[in-house]
Amino acid sequence: MTGRDRKIAIGASVLMTLGVAVNMAAFQGRGGSAIETGGLPSRAAWLEGPGSALGPANSGTAAEQPASPGPAAPAASSEKDDVNSAEITRGIQRELDARHYDAGQPDGVAGLVTRAAIFAYEYDNGLVLTGKPSEPLLSQIVLGSSSLQQNGARPGKTITPDGQALVIGVKQRLAGLGYQTGMAGGALTPELARAIREFEADQKLKATGRISGPMMSRLIHLQGQPKARRAVAARAAAR
Numbered sequence: 001m002t003g004r005d006r007k008i009a010i011g012a013s014v015l016m017t018l019g020v021a022v023n024m025a026a027f028q029g030r031g032g033s034a035i036e037t038g039g040l041p042s043r044a045a046w047l048e049g050p051g052s053a054l055g056p057a058n059s060g061t062a063a064e065q066p067a068s069p070g071p072a073a074p075a076a077s078s079e080k081d082d083v084n085s086a087e088i089t090r091g092i093q094r095e096l097d098a099r100h101y102d103a104g105q106p107d108g109v110a111g112l113v114t115r116a117a118i119f120a121y122e123y124d125n126g127l128v129l130t131g132k133p134s135e136p137l138l139s140q141i142v143l144g145s146s147s148l149q150q151n152g153a154r155p156g157k158t159i160t161p162d163g164q165a166l167v168i169g170v171k172q173r174l175a176g177l178g179y180q181t182g183m184a185g186g187a188l189t190p191e192l193a194r195a196i197r198e199f200e201a202d203q204k205l206k207a208t209g210r211i212s213g214p215m216m217s218r219l220i221h222l223q224g225q226p227k228a229r230r231a232v233a234a235r236a237a238a239r
Contacts, residue, residue, distance in 0.1 A: 089114065089133040095141040096121060102213035112220060115166055117213030122163075129163040129188075131211075159186065167192070170211050173219045174199060177229065178236030202235055 086108030096103040096117045103117035110133050119131040121141065130137075159167070164186025171181040174195050182191025193209040200207045203218045222229045 085133070088135050088138055091138050092118065092133045092141065095138065096213070099141075102217065104213065104217070112166075112169070113213050113216050116170075116211050116216035119163065119166055120208075120210055120212040123210050129159040131166040132160075132162045159188065161186075166211065170196075170216070170219070173223070176233075177222065178233040198236070198239070199232075202232060 089110050090106045090108040093103040093106040093108075093114055096114075097106070099121075101117040101121055102113070104111065104113040114133070115131040118133060118137065119129055121127075122129050122131070122137075125140075127140070167186045167188060168184075171184065171192060174181050174192075177199070179195040179199055180191060181195045182189040196211070196215060197207045197209045199205075199218075200209075200215060203215075205214055205218065208215075222232060
């Protein structure tokens with residue numbers, strides 16, 4: 001091979017080497033990162049990929065989200081009020097039972113017997129008639145004085161809607177047994193007082209002529225005893 005031919009061969013070899021190097025560099029520039037990362041997209045691809053088009057991602061599940069405090073507060077307050085009311089009622093029942101007003105078992109429930117016992121206590125002490133347990137009433141019973149409003153005239157003149165509802169219920173029960181209670185409504189009338197005394201005499205109760213725990217207890221008992229109810233009604237009709 002002549003010297004000219006050797007130069008041509010060397011030049012061709014150099015050109016081929018340069019071409020291969022250029023192609024490898026280009027290949028690495030395009031796909032080298034994919035090979036090194038196992039084909040995983042870059043961090044920017046996660047941040048700017050398809051998920052970003054769906055809007056902001058939730059920071060957690062519904063269970064992990066902070067609960068709204070709105071509904072919880074009234075529920076807690078209501079439960080606390082119920083507990084306080086039951087304790088006040090229980091205290092009134094105990095105090096009235098100790099004073100022979102027969103308010104029933106101290107269970108914290110303001111049933112008809114408890115309300116009737118409260119009504120009797122209010123009546124005897126010249127208070128506004130409510131038949132309803134309250135903290136001032138408990139203070140009145142225990143301490144003998146409170147901010148409770150006194151009746152301006154004879155006991156029983158001032159009566160609240162709660163007290164009137166109790167009176168109406170008593171009138172209906174007595175009328176169902178044949179006793180004459182006078183005009184309808186929540187007023188305390190002489191006819192009602194007379195009907196109560198007649199009922200108390202028939203039931204061998206102390207005659208008071210006013211609504212009371214023992215009287216209410218006996219009325220409720222008769223509602224569940226048809227024969228005894230009919231016997232009482234027959235005695236009332238015979239008068």
